[in-house]
Amino acid sequence: MWLPDRRTFLISLAALAGCGFTPVYGPQGGGGQLLNAVALPEPDRRYTYDFNARFEERLGRASGPYMLNRSIDVTSNGLGSLADGQTTRYQLTGRATYSLGFVGSEEVLISGQTDAFTGYSATGSTAATQAAERDARRRLMVILADQVIDRLLLDADMLPQ
Structure with missing residues (x-):
């Protein structure tokens, strides 16, 4: 049976401290200044609403001092088809271009900018296919919002204090 060794744990902590690791929400991390501080433009489509919802879920809703300008493009490509030419699977590809300023x-x-993709099946009824597409678009916006947030947090130490 494997038992954790306290020495291994302490050596691991020392190695992390020695490599310059700083928690993003820690006292020296820059991520704390983004919490409840980034305003977003009003959504103009359902998928930009989903992006904003995920963004505010992770960083909080704010009216400033920062403003995130973003542009989101989504394209759809058919992947699979039947012998009669009917498409059975679609791939949604999204690109979020962003800039943070005061x-x-x-x-x-x-x-x-960040890119992501997701897919959905179109083999069910019309209602099922539409629901699958809406769900795929929502998942894509969650992925893009998470990637934008992660990159902002990684670069947050470059923000003026």
């Missing part, structure tokens, strides 16, 4: 300022503090 509210009311044109200065960009952090910017980047």
Whole structure:
């Protein structure tokens, strides 16, 4: 039977401390200044609403001091088909381009883009296919929002104090 060894644990902690590891929400981490501090533009489509909902779920709803400008593009491609040409599977590919700056300022503090994809089956009824597509779009927005948040947190130490 394997028993944890306290020495291994302490050596692991020392190795992490020696490599410059800093928790993003820790006292020296930059992630704390993004909590409840990033405002988002109003959603204009259902999938941008889903993006905003996930973003606010993780970082909180705020009216500033930061503003995240984002552009989201989603494309759909048929992947599988039957002998009669009917498409049975679709892939949704999304790209989120973002820039973080101060509210009311044109200065960009952090910017980047991220890509993700998801898929859904179109073999059921029309209602089932539409529900599957809505769910795939929602999952795609959750993935993109998580990736944008992760990149913002990684670059948060570059933000002015």
